[in-house]
Amino acid sequence: MHTNPRADHHGNASPPSLSGFWRKNTSCMEAEELANLLRALRKAAGHIGPNVGVIEYSGMSHGEAASIVIDPALVMGEYPVPPKTVDAAVGLTVHEAFHKTEWSEKVWKLLSPDFAALPGLSRVAFQRIVHTGEDIYVDLLADRSVLGRYTSGVRNRVLEDAESRLNREKPSLEALIHLWWASVWTVQDEGAVNPAYEKGLEILQNLTGNLKNLPDRRAGVLQRCQERAALYKNAWAALEGAVKGLQILDKRLLWAPAAAVSSVNAQDAALPAKTKKNGLDAELRRDVEISLAQGSADITPIIRSIVGPDNPDVAPISRWDFNIAAHPVIDRKTVGRLRAIFANYAERQKIVSRGLACGRIDRRRLYRAPINGRCFRQVDSMPSEDWNVTLLLDATGSMRGGKWRMVENTVGNMHKALSGSQNRLGAWAYFEMDGICMMSRLISGRNLLSVPPSGQTASGQAIIAAAYFMPKDKRRKLLIHVTDGESNFGVDASCGIDYCRQQNINLVTIGCGVKDRSRMKEQYGRTIQFVSRFGQLPSAMEKLLKWSFLYGDAKNLAAENRLNRIFSTD
Structure with missing residues (x-):
């Protein structure tokens, strides 16, 4: 018997490699390349059916019965992974995926x-x-x-x-x-x-x-x-x-x-002994999981990388794209006041226009006077649009009804006020469902979205996630957290506060209608301000923005006391 290793079942010679034609997302970094390859394997298996299970490297397995475990030794050692090696990994994955779909x-x-x-x-x-x-x-x-x-x-x-x-x-x-x-x-x-x-x-x-x-x-x-x-x-x-x-x-x-059926199939059993499954080491596994979480729904590895892999309080957290259209009531007066705050209280930047036909004399352009008369200049002071503002909104069960409608109106007014400017506005809602903290975006382009409030309050993890996904640029960052109660799920709120300080993010929590203020002060310290009822939320937001523009970068007690005096009037 003679078997041609490069011939398919029709006797046609196969090309040297197939994945080289479509796999372009590669990297020379080990963790990033292993994550890119795992994404490619999951995408290839996704063409077979929806019930192929979770595909992971050995050492990453969570023990799920339907998972497909890939031996990382098959692809480790050379980065980017050669196309022929990728072909072999895809072949093994496809083989196991059909076992799953065909039961x-x-x-x-x-x-x-x-x-x-x-x-x-x-x-x-x-x-x-x-x-x-x-x-x-x-x-x-x-x-x-x-x-x-x-x-x-x-x-x-x-x-x-x-x-x-x-x-x-x-x-x-x-x-x-x-x-x-x-x-x-x-x-x-x-x-x-x-x-x-x-x-x-x-x-x-x-x-x-x-x-x-x-x-x-x-x-x-x-x-x-x-x-x-x-x-x-x-x-x-x-x-x-x-x-x-x-x-x-x-x-x-x-x-x-x-x-269950042995995880060592006929193909795996025939591989050389040096390629038997050893699994990823702990540090490499964490790096791969973090890289995968950047573009996936499950962002729990990101939270663990920030609060520590051994923190027992970390709860599963996921980004949730299923949301509903919001229909906020836009208050034109509120929108106008918000726009005025960004125009009048933000830092100013000078814009000099030279070579004008009128205005102030420009000494640097005096030589233009006998030529064309354009020896004037004008100095304008424009508001600096260099803010990243993110709203983090508690959408747990206690926020149902009028509370959540008031929050939706506030998001709508902020979105309307900042539309057309270079300041960036983001909004997240967080809630709990079946033991998982869900994070959902409330702004998608020009569209405003909403979610049905439910579950417990995982404020600590939500603060970390919202801060982590803020744009990574030189703009000043302001994270406004609105909640009506203490954090009772996931990691402590202090973890989120510490992370915001490390990232130079101004975090302010607005406690609306909170009954036990002492407990909230224990969790949030000086970063929390209280308002008596949700009807005061729009005015509280305006005062907070004014304070941020004037004192937000000042990390001293005087600035915090100033903020306390502003909110004490409520």
Whole structure:
């Protein structure tokens, strides 16, 4: 038997690499490149179906039964990862993803009573047949699209490695299975087949034909599992006598009722010993998870990187893009006052216009007087639009009703006042759902959004997340946090306050209608100001902006006392 490692099942030579045509997001940094590759693997598996599970490197696994674990040793060592190595990783991922979408584990569970009824060696032989049959089935499915070009490269390598370890002196079950597996994609020389394998190979090739035609039938995935289980039982009934004289080299069981299908598939088992799964070390794993979190919904690794990986209070936190349209009531007077604050209280910058026909004499342009008369200048003092303002709004269960409508109106007035200016405005709402702190943007371009308030108050983590995602530029930063109660979920609010200080972000918390002010002062210290009711929120926002423009950069007690006096009038 001869297997061409660069030929697909049609005998056509495959290109040297496939991922080089589409993978452009690469990096020379180890953690960043491993994260980029994992994103690529997840995207490739996403073309197969929505239920492929979580794809992670070993060492990152959270123990989910549906996860696909990739050995990082396969791709580590050279950065950017070479395209051929990426092809192999994609092939392994696609192979495992089809196992997930076709419910291979369900087939094993359906055959569990049949395994229990067999003696030891027969059970091992039957499981070897089922295991290889499932690998053949999913690879046949992959061959129906371009994904089959990735699985074929890995499969050919595995077949060559397995063939090099076979003992030709005595017929074995492993040699029969290898012969069956290779015959699906290569033309066999009939004269080269050992007579001891002829009957068994004929039965297994008939099984291959049935597996190949199975997806063409209009049946659900459960029915396909049942039909595959029936095909394996029928094949084993005809094959049991033909394999009795064959030696079994590896007598380990691949599946037991108390465990899922072994995570070491046929391809993984045939890899060299030096590539067995060791997992990422702790520091590299954290760096990869942080890089992945930058563009994903789950931002828990970012919070852990700030408050410490061993902080027991960290709760899962996620960005949530599902929100509803907001319909705030815009108060023109409030909008006008807010615009006036940004125009009158912000720092001024001088803009000098030279070469004018009138104005003040410009000594630097006096030589222009006899030429064209343009020897004048004008100095304008314009407000400096260099502020990044972010609103962080408590959208927990206690904010339902009129409180949340007042908050929506405040966001709408701020958005209207800053539209058309170079000051940046961002708005986040945070709430809790099923033990997860959800962060949702409330401004998308010109559109204002809203969320249904619910759950507990994870103020500490919300402050960290809002501060982390503020634009990274030289503009001055102001984070305004509006809440009606103390933080009772996730990390302590002091963690968020400390992070804002480290990032030179002015954080002010406005406590609206708070009953237990002493508890809030314990959590937020001097960064909190109180108003008696939500109706005072618009005027409180105006006073806060004035204080920020005048004293916001002053890190002294006098500036804080000034802010306290401003809010004490409420």
